[in-house]
Amino acid sequence: MATKDLEALKTAARDAYLFTLPLVEIATTRSRGLVAGSPMNVFGHMRRLADHTARAVTTPNNDTFYSTAQVDLSQGPVTLNLPATGDRYVSLALMDAYTNNFAILGTRTTGPDGGTFTLVGPTDAAEGPNVVRSPTNHVWALARILVDGPHDVEGAKAVQHGLSMQGPAAPTPGPFAHRGAPWDEYFETAARLMAANPPRVEDRAFLASMAxxxxxxFDASRFSPEQAAAIEAGLAEGKIAARKGGLSGAGFVEGWSYPSARLGNFGQDYGLRASVAVAGLAALPPEEAMYMRAEGDLPRALFDGTRPWRLSFPAGGHLPVHSFWSLSLYEATQDGQFFFTDNPLARYAIGDRTEGLVTNADGSLDIWIGHQDPGGERTANWLPAPAGPFALFMRAYLPKTELLEGGYRLPPVVPADAG
Structure with a gap:
């Protein structure tokens, strides 16, 4: 086979991996739920906050309960019931099979009174004010319900209890290969998922590169050993590309990266979409929540947990949000994912709702970060880290305009003995 043809095949494999990775990641999440006993078209509820044992989805938060449902609209519409939530922050993100948030119900959009909504597939003729149309038949519904401390657990559970879904029985999907599967198994799965969830017309130009x-x-048996090697090389390039970026935007500004405006609704930014599928699957769009990552002293923007670190907010300089902010600390895996780390305080995040947080006499706030307890009064504001690499992510829920548009910048995380 001509060299140029092999190069074209390698490029096709790389592009196809990036394009289909979100499909495969959601299918993997769906398969795990089925194994755990969560059927299609039914909400399952996590009734405790995520901790170091939560390893199903990368970069979980420690602020909200999750309620999740994998939906199949191929057999007909599904009815969603969202209870009244009052002043509590709640979002119900509806993601298509490619991880785009095509609708978000809850505090910011539908208000505090709840309601009943009809979720329909791309070819359903239903219309109406409470009809929500998905671009694909497969949908991931993921609710985040704020838990405002230990005293609020029962109240958050009551909201979960009122969240429900009714719809026709759906066929059991799968089996599916995961993102680390051999090329033939991976692309066989990707082909099936694309057939069930056809891409948008706007994707045609990129799809042409995958031809x-x-x-x-797809038929793996039609490729020669030489062609299979080219496909494997392209897949390897795709995996490297997918580990770059993630929730981070284009570089760091004064020690922090800020999210792309396309986060959560990716359009034709297939590289960003693939990276987020690995490092921040199910990320919300910026208007709902902004994810900022701090720049560390190690490769991949990680921090060294054996060193002490400090994040200092001046008086009146906390994040401008309509809801709340939270700083989460994660240990990093080799394949670019992030999970909470075990620690003596069982503290995985710290923020404006953390009980016992101590403000300085002048109104400023210091957060102490590291493996060693900083001791004394500083322990109240300590975010424990592993004795190794870790990452810091800031979440700002319902950010105000100055944060969304860049008028506000976070102070950098610095060594604890600096200045």
Missing amino acids: PLGLAD
């Missing part, structure tokens, strides 16, 4: 792979009628 040599033939995902429309």
Whole structure:
């Protein structure tokens, strides 16, 4: 086979991996739920906050309960019931099979009174004010329900209890290969998922670059050993590309990265979409929540947990939000994912709702970060880290305009003995 043809096949494999990775990641999440006993078209509820044992989805938060449902609209519409939530922050994100948030119900959009909504597939003719149309038949519904401390657990559970879904029985999907599967298994799964969830017309130009792979009628047996090697090389390039970026935007500004405006609704930014599928699956769009990552002293923007660190807010300089902010600390895996780390305080995040947080006499606030307890009064504001690499992510729920538009910048995380 000509060299140029092999190069075209390698490029096709790389592009196809990036394009289909979100499909495969959601399918993997769906499969885990089925194994755990969560059927399709039914909400499952996590009734405790995520901790170091939560390893199903990367970068979980420690601020909200999750309620999740994998939805199949191929058999007909599904009814969603969202209870009244009052002053409590709640979002119910509806993601298509490619991880785009095509609708978010809850505090910011539908208000505090709840309601009943009809979720329909792309070809359903239903219309009406409470009809929500999905671009794909497969949907991931993910609710985040704020828990405002230990005293609020029962109140948050009551909201979960009122969140429900009714719809026709759906076929059991799968089995599916995961993102680390051999190329033939991976692309066979990707082809099936694309057939069930056809891409948008806006994707046609990018899909043309994938044509040599033939995902429309994928058959691994038609490739020679030489061609298979080219596909494997392209897949390897795709994996490297997918580990870059994640929730981070284009570089760091004064020690922090800020999210792309396309986060959560990716359009034609297939590289960003793939990176987020690995490092921040199910990320919300910026108007709902902004994710900022601090720049560390190690490769991959990680921090060294054996050193003490400090984040200092001046008086009146906390994040401008309509809801709340929270700083989460994660240990990093080799494949670019992030999970909470075990620690003596069982504290995985710190923020404006943390009980016992101590403000300085002048109104400023210091957060102490590291593996060693800083001691004394500083322990109240300590965010424990592992004795190794870790990452810091700031979440700002319902950010105000000055944060969304860049008028506000976070202070940098610095060594604790600096200045």
